[in-house]
Amino acid sequence: xxAIARFRRPPRWATGKRIAFRILPAIGLxxxxxxxxxxxxxxxxxxxxYRLRGYSLTDDHPAVSAQLTYDHPSGFYIDLSAxxxxxxxxxxxxxxxxxxxxxxxxxPHLTIDAGVLRSQIRSAGRYxxxxxxxxxxxxxxxxxxxxxxxxxxxxxxxRQSTLxxxxxxxxxxxxxxxxxxxxxxxxxxxxxxxxxxxTAHKDWRISITRQFGNFEIHTALSGGGxxxxxxxxxxxxxxxxxxxxxxF
Amino acid sequence: MIPWRILRWFFAVAVVAAPLAFSQALATQGNSAxxxxxxxxxxxxxxxxxxxxPGAAYGGRYGDAAQLATRRRTAESVAEKNGLTVVDGWPMxxxxxxxxxxxxxxxxxIDDAVQKASRDPRVAWSEPMQLYQAQGxxxxxxxxxxxxxxxAALRWRLADLHRFATGRGVSVAIIDSKIQVSHPDxxxxxxxxxxxxxxxxxxxxxxxxxxxxxxxxxxxxxxGIAGIAPAAQLMALRACWxxxxxxxxxxxxLCESLSIARALQYAIDHNxxxxxxxxxxxPGPLLSKLLSIAIARxxxxxxxxxxxxxxxxxxxxxxxxxxxxxxSLPNLPANVYGAPGRDIPxxxxxxxxxxxxxxxxxxxxxxxxxxxxxxRRSGARLALARSRMGAIDACATLLxxxxxxxxHCPLSQTTAMGNR
Numbered sequence: 001x002x003a004i005a006r007f008r009r010p011p012r013w014a015t016g017k018r019i020a021f022r023i024l025p026a027i028g029l030x031x032x033x034x035x036x037x038x039x040x041x042x043x044x045x046x047x048x049x050y051r052l053r054g055y056s057l058t059d060d061h062p063a064v065s066a067q068l069t070y071d072h073p074s075g076f077y078i079d080l081s082a083x084x085x086x087x088x089x090x091x092x093x094x095x096x097x098x099x100x101x102x103x104x105x106x107x108p109h110l111t112i113d114a115g116v117l118r119s120q121i122r123s124a125g126r127y128x129x130x131x132x133x134x135x136x137x138x139x140x141x142x143x144x145x146x147x148x149x150x151x152x153x154x155x156x157x158x159r160q161s162t163l164x165x166x167x168x169x170x171x172x173x174x175x176x177x178x179x180x181x182x183x184x185x186x187x188x189x190x191x192x193x194x195x196x197x198x199t200a201h202k203d204w205r206i207s208i209t210r211q212f213g214n215f216e217i218h219t220a221l222s223g224g225g226x227x228x229x230x231x232x233x234x235x236x237x238x239x240x241x242x243x244x245x246x247x248f
Numbered sequence: 249m250i251p252w253r254i255l256r257w258f259f260a261v262a263v264v265a266a267p268l269a270f271s272q273a274l275a276t277q278g279n280s281a282x283x284x285x286x287x288x289x290x291x292x293x294x295x296x297x298x299x300x301x302p303g304a305a306y307g308g309r310y311g312d313a314a315q316l317a318t319r320r321r322t323a324e325s326v327a328e329k330n331g332l333t334v335v336d337g338w339p340m341x342x343x344x345x346x347x348x349x350x351x352x353x354x355x356x357x358i359d360d361a362v363q364k365a366s367r368d369p370r371v372a373w374s375e376p377m378q379l380y381q382a383q384g385x386x387x388x389x390x391x392x393x394x395x396x397x398x399x400a401a402l403r404w405r406l407a408d409l410h411r412f413a414t415g416r417g418v419s420v421a422i423i424d425s426k427i428q429v430s431h432p433d434x435x436x437x438x439x440x441x442x443x444x445x446x447x448x449x450x451x452x453x454x455x456x457x458x459x460x461x462x463x464x465x466x467x468x469x470x471x472g473i474a475g476i477a478p479a480a481q482l483m484a485l486r487a488c489w490x491x492x493x494x495x496x497x498x499x500x501x502l503c504e505s506l507s508i509a510r511a512l513q514y515a516i517d518h519n520x521x522x523x524x525x526x527x528x529x530x531p532g533p534l535l536s537k538l539l540s541i542a543i544a545r546x547x548x549x550x551x552x553x554x555x556x557x558x559x560x561x562x563x564x565x566x567x568x569x570x571x572x573x574x575x576s577l578p579n580l581p582a583n584v585y586g587a588p589g590r591d592i593p594x595x596x597x598x599x600x601x602x603x604x605x606x607x608x609x610x611x612x613x614x615x616x617x618x619x620x621x622x623x624r625r626s627g628a629r630l631a632l633a634r635s636r637m638g639a640i641d642a643c644a645t646l647l648x649x650x651x652x653x654x655x656h657c658p659l660s661q662t663t664a665m666g667n668r
Binding site for chain 1: 294296297298299300301302315316317318319321322341342343344369370541
């Protein structure tokens, strides 16, 4: 269904990978220097489909994911997330996403955050390129609203630079229930892949979460567009997904 | 179609996780309002700033399950290390901490436990769980309380003040015991009715209902009394409880630090213009920090001065709050405002009215007056005017000092014009 044009295999240490593999371990070492006051947490989630930015990372199949977070009181943090696809009754490991950064509370209702993310997720579909990229991100939490911008020098294609901006907002209409919304837009900054510079992909999501202490269930309606680009499928259609997670 | 094997796996995770989750949820509801917190301390855990975490369902919120689980585990670790037991906990995003109530074992003094917990690197600070007492005096039944017997009707010329302002568009948070929001003189005036204590009583309580009536009872509805700010939007925030007592005609009303803090956080988050705290007790950093945030956000905090406590008690001793006492009390300090506090007719649970006495009700008068001022001069710096006797001059407070005569001139002129 999808044919990839102009896909070149990146050299072993492309720019984005080099950034990620230098910064991530450095932050990790700094964090573990004073473990007494740090907090380690995690969660395991099962979802009917793992969708990010309007794409299904698991080719519309159910997914199981695990997250680990290590927070230092100084504001430095590191996260690790692993993803597996559940298909035909078997689990297939797809890869990991790691990110590290620094967050600071400027006021009771404003927190800023910046860091670097590396995604090493292989494609679940036969024809699409892997979700391998590095991103530098910066954002702010202002009360219930979160705004963040990401720059990638190698977004899924060698030397394909992109900017992704997202806006999220959430509220609790009643206790333990949360409704949140997400709007995002990815802009291709050059023409190193099948996309022309300036091409934009938009995505959105509305989700409802019910929390029971450490356990929560959630459902989301998400989509994105355009669904076609130069005759190729680039986005899945709108999808309703559901899942559950437990934190520890 | 999802294979049966995957579904089985999914349900297995859910079945294992659910009991853990529910036991966690239940564990946070243990702090009964009727239990006096004499052997408890508050421990404020440092919370790392919220940050981006990749994930399909991530919402980036302060209190998401993963963060709460981590913080709960940290609290239990802090408690274990310091020989304490976690009783309850609540996120305090305005302060960037989680507030946990921890119980002391016998043989450890509260001061020692506070100092030891404060030295833990995961703890921002610790303080004793304090008790606050509502400053209401005795109540007596009056068969037919009416507006003319309200002290404010005569001393504050309330009917005339209502020609200028009724508190419309101003929100007043009443942090008190359970208010009968369905009382016929109060019904329809509330924009929030929240409980921050468990268990929630089935019936309304005296003190909160009385305070609410003085602030915001409906005017010109043919029944009961007229509140000082009858058009104000009220928030009923239950952080105090009425102590069960068969003997006392007026049972005392008590509050604890954490429930007041939770109510304050709600009031701040929902942009309350006026916060009524008809209570007094010892100072504490948790409440001080939250009140400072409220004041910095232009909320007016009105609270009770208790002459029996050092510096008049807390929060009255905190800079920036309006400290109020019954104007009949002798020798009030210069920074304390006097307002009517004797023989005040007001609302009572059960759809009734009665007479009350005490500084709590003086505070309610001033909260209502502040609501009138904020309606009339929104955004202007609040200044309360005093009469020669030291009590609040409501007229001058609302209208400002007149140049050629005292502030009764504009009132009289308006009244005369209205009568033509």
